[in-house]
Amino acid sequence: MSHPDGDKHHFVPRSYLRRWADAGEVSVATIATGRRARGGVRVTAMKRGFYAIDSYNTDPNAVEKAFGSVEDPGKRVIDKIVDGRNGDVWPLPLDDRVALGAYVALQALRGPEQRLLMQSLQDDMVESETRFVDEHGAAKWFANHGLRLTEERARGAWDSGVGDGKPLVVIDALYHAQRIANDSDTVMNLFLSRYWTLVRFDTPSLITSDAPVSLNDAHDERGAWGFQNAPSISLPLNRTTALVFGAVYPSQSEGETEALLNGAFDREVEGSDIWAQRLNARTAHNAEHELYFHPDDAALISSELRTRNDS
Template identity: 30%
Template sequence: MLTGHNDVVNNQSRPVARRHHTVPRFYLQGFSEAGKIATVRLPGDQRFPQSVGDAAVAKDFYAVDGHPDGPDVIEKALSEIEGLAAAVFKKIAGGSWPLGHEDRMTLGYFVALQATRVPVQRNTMDYLAAQMLRLQIGASGKTGLRKQLEEHGLEVSDDIVEEVWEQMTRPQGPPVKRPKTVHIEQMLDLSGKLIPYLVGRPWSLVRFERRSLILSDAPVGLVAHTNDKWGMGVGFMTAWGITFPLSRKAGLLMNSVEPQIELGVPVEKVHQGRADWVQDGTAKMEKFFNFHTVQGASEWLFHHPDDEKYVPTDLPNPRPVTLQMSGGPPEFDGEQWFTGGDTKDASTG
């Protein structure tokens, strides 16, 4: 359950923040010029400049209605974390590398949080909930659906059953929107669990002189192993590497742990930056970073006004969710999958 943050001051005189950046403003500024950032909407047909203050903004995205510290308590807490991360970004830009243990943990948590706080994560949670409900309703058949509606005190006609059936069993599932707090809880929990898979990797800082990096609305890129012939997907634990553009001229590559395991390097030394290094930003490395940035994007790409040439030409369509359900039927015929039992069990799980 969400609780108050002791480090967040409950200042009743301060206006409630309602425009929430899902990609932090300070982070966007590293890809901007004079407060402006170029924006591309996938698949690339819409391109326009906008203010950094307007990019990656959603109204009340992290709002928690009724919280004793105010509805923007999470937004304020995120702002404090962003302030700590911005200080680490500044150190890196000033030439500090490798990072000390505390700064490494701060940056690692910031990356983990950026992977979990974005809209595509919330969309995916809603999508999965919709698909599970679709499967439950579809398996119970129209008879089970009718019984469920009647148990809610509704007068049910055949036309109503057909209308609700079509809505509940469509391929995208019923229109399910879980409470925002469900995503916020997951964001706070999962970001902490992801840290070991980030800070335990050897990090390389890639600095670019002639070429530039772009950013997306979901900027953490997962790099699959080259021997992944089956396309089974990649996660934070199984990824060969993880990309994270720090600015248009610097990128963080969290490399494979396999060499460290083979050499028997203790994870404590990795945490101290003993396995980290600096790389020159080649054309190949720019394409590598920008490719994975695009692959991780949901709907938006961002770049410096002078860097349009570094946006790949072959862009995908928007991807509102990070995965798709498979193995279930594309449509249901209205018949119960199971007989001889209570249809309520099949329709409610």
Template identity: 30%
Template sequence: MPKFYLRGFADGDTLLTVPLPGERRYKQSVNSAAVETDFYALPGHDGGDDVLERALAEVEAPTAAIIAQIASGVWPLPSADRQALAFFIALQSTRTQTQRRTVDSLEAQLARLQIGVGGRELFTQQLQRADPQVTNDTVDRMWAEAIRPEGPPLRVSSIEFADQMLSSATQILPYILGRPWTLVRFDRRSLVTSDHPVSLVTPADASPWEGVGYATAAGIIMPLTRELGLVMGDPMVFAEHISVDRVAAGELDMTLPLGSTQMERFFNEHTVGFASKWLFLHPKDGRFLPEDLPEPNPTRMEMGSQAREFNGEPWGRASAGGRDDSVPARSIIRTHVRLEMP
């Protein structure tokens, strides 16, 4: 999480951090909150290991200035500033620890599915081809890891995550820009934020089994500071009357100068609902947290194969009697998964 962003919810440099499900609370510096060492490091990159971190800093610096301008009363935003803020919001959807865990989880579950299709004998054969000295104990251990509900212990490489992060942010950007924006200013109420600060509003007519994405959400919301909330509304309301280009240019953007209690709860309940592990807020704002906080939600997406039976028999055509590299057991070593965010 960018330090400048967290300062918008801090008392100086001090935040109140609430790990879900909220059984404890403690103060910490914005320099320590939501930090993972070398999270963006790209070892061996021609531009240096910190090339991605420096690129993100080039996005953060102008965004900090834009949010400061909004706080001083500037709204609607000039088109260039609106686009810059939209890209920052898109990145805050894809650059988080939550997103990294989600990508890793989907990769592991896909590998589990592929291994199950091939069956244990094919899995063993392919491990033996990769390493003729592999022992039966190693095969047993790797098979046990592969068929766990969460899949084998895989993690995408740093460069793969960087590529996924940037491409997904670019992919969802039109769904952020093409919505009418409403800025809500709070005076007596305050907003909280989280380790996944961008939230999606489910359409009122959505069925319980339906998911919601950036293209289908009734709204996208993000607290900009404890006193400023941004609602990116439903573009379909105006679809027959105004072009998406005009919406993206900010012609329909507006402001609510005095956020109500109902609006504060709307923001904070969505922010809490989309949090992964941590909430961050001003040390004096604990009363604005919802009474019931959810359990941690480490990932935002999963595959539906966890319940499939793994008895060692192949699910498909692949078997020990014939090589079938369309379902390679070596995917336990590497599988690439790209999230389709919209």
């Protein structure tokens, strides 16, 4: 299916990218090559037709439009945070905390890197199950899944379904949208079960990327952590503000859970050079292909931040 020129689907919201823009443009550093350029917010962090579901009965922009119901409230909370002064808006009231948690959960799930992860997990599973069938037979595999067949019939069913490396499911826009719909509440609740730290800098200090929700520190193997067990999760909110989620808090009582949700364990701290270095290193390490920064902040992108050389 070909997608009209209007189907510019942003996997990072334009309203978010504008926080690093000058006259509607952001600077872009390509991780694989180190190349730097400037690009308009409208054409940055975008893939044409990325969320389009191939159906004549479906608006190709329907999925991205649906994101607006989460993006808009989250944007308003971020506006309130970055425009506020120290101590004025933090900790957030519960409604704002939930809105921002939903926004971060959506951003964590919507990008191309998540679709690649889904594909990689499926490929690993098919490879593992294929090894089992090769070693123990297709009949044994089906028996383990509650279906008794002769080896001949089982082998035919296996080859028809997943033989020759065939995918179990097609990892496309429809599948991705379904995963976002199914997983968003769970991921949001995992964010809400952590304590939150707001880091404010006096001067522009932060970059962002095409995968701005970071689960791994620069010294971690990429993909080492998930939303539940990551020691910390970070998201730059603009050039001078970052949100850091601490470890999942093991609430022992209903009262502790209520206190957590109402921000009793949250804190607001003054950004330092150490904070900036760690957050920017995390951003670069977790990025998929591109780093984004304000045109005046080129000095924040150094060779030390280019931790990956794959494209």
